[in-house]
Amino acid sequence: METEFGTVAGWTAEAVRALGPEHAVPAGCRGSGSEGALRWLADALDLRAGARVLDSGAGVGGPAGWLAAERGVRPVCAEPMVDAVRASATLFGLPSVVALSQSLPLADSTFDAAWCLGVLCTTEEKAALLAELHRVLVPGGRLGLLVFVADEPLPPPLPEGNSFPSSAEVDALLAGAGFTVAARAEADLSDSSAQWQERADAVDAEVQRRHGEDPRWAQAQEQSGRVGALLGSGALRPRLLSAVRD
Numbered sequence: 632m633e634t635e636f637g638t639v640a641g642w643t644a645e646a647v648r649a650l651g652p653e654h655a656v657p658a659g660c661r662g663s664g665s666e667g668a669l670r671w672l673a674d675a676l677d678l679r680a681g682a683r684v685l686d687s688g689a690g691v692g693g694p695a696g697w698l699a700a701e702r703g704v705r706p707v708c709a710e711p712m713v714d715a716v717r718a719s720a721t722l723f724g725l726p727s728v729v730a731l732s733q734s735l736p737l738a739d740s741t742f743d744a745a746w747c748l749g750v751l752c753t754t755e756e757k758a759a760l761l762a763e764l765h766r767v768l769v770p771g772g773r774l775g776l777l778v779f780v781a782d783e784p785l786p787p788p789l790p791e792g793n794s795f796p797s798s799a800e801v802d803a804l805l806a807g808a809g810f811t812v813a814a815r816a817e818a819d820l821s822d823s824s825a826q827w828q829e830r831a832d833a834v835d836a837e838v839q840r841r842h843g844e845d846p847r848w849a850q851a852q853e854q855s856g857r858v859g860a861l862l863g864s865g866a867l868r869p870r871l872l873s874a875v876r877d
């Protein structure tokens with residue numbers, strides 16, 4: 632994961648700087664690259680201008696950058712990979728901190744809303760992650776999740792470092808952490824505009840041009856290819872949820 636979410640994050644920021652800032656959001660959505668999913672979540676979080684919002688596991692910062700541009704908020708980004716944190720700070724000018732979602736250096740009850748996109752499935756410490764989000768949200772605060780769920784055993788080859796929960800596990804984890812699910816939907820991760828896709832592809836091509844010979848590029852491609860194949864077969868399903876903190 633260090634390669635996929637750290638090294639490639641730095642390479643992505645470098646390619647965006649070369650191609651232009653309009654590429655930042657499409658290229659910076661790693662795993663949540665769908666305008667429809669972001670819009671569904673932002674609507675579900677019922678954000679007003681000036682709301683205090685946390686993006687936990689923010690990656691390169693594309694979703695937070697999208698939120699800032701579309702909804703008039705200035706999200707705080709928390710993310711464990713230093714290269715990704717540097718990318719979200721430099722590409723989007725957002726306040727960004729190096730932190731695991733289950734150990735946030737943030738005060739209690741300081742956010743009106745938080746989202747966590749494609750992150751619950753990258754850690755075994757799911758209960759601790761949700762407990763920490765509960766701690767930093769105000770009572771009645773809203774949580775948005777994009778989770779890749781597997782309701783049956785997955786066929787190999789499996790991506791390394793992932794721990795995909797079942798739908799029932801997600802519901803039980805949320806209830807156990809003190810959240811009430813308000814809405815849920817299946818995400819269509821291929822619903823972005825042609826322009827969005829072209830810009831994301833252009834950044835990938837630029838990264839490949841610069842670093843295609845580096846074995847870490849092939850390694851990262853292999854990982855994302857495995858997730859793509861599981862999504863394509865329907866064995867893995869992208870789920871959107873919004874929940875209210877008790």
Ligand SMILES: C[S@@+](CC[C@H](N)C(=O)[O-])C[C@H]1O[C@@H](n2cnc3c(N)ncnc32)[C@H](O)[C@@H]1O
Pocket residue numbers: 636637659660661662663664687688689690691692693694709710711712715730731732733747748749750753754
């Ligand atoms: C699939 S990417 C999604 C990134 C971003 N949320 C997006 O949608 O573009 C998963 C991210 O979760 C981060 N991550 C992995 N384990 C984490 C943890 N325990 N706490 C917070 N973030 C974590 C990874 O470094 C990576 O940036």
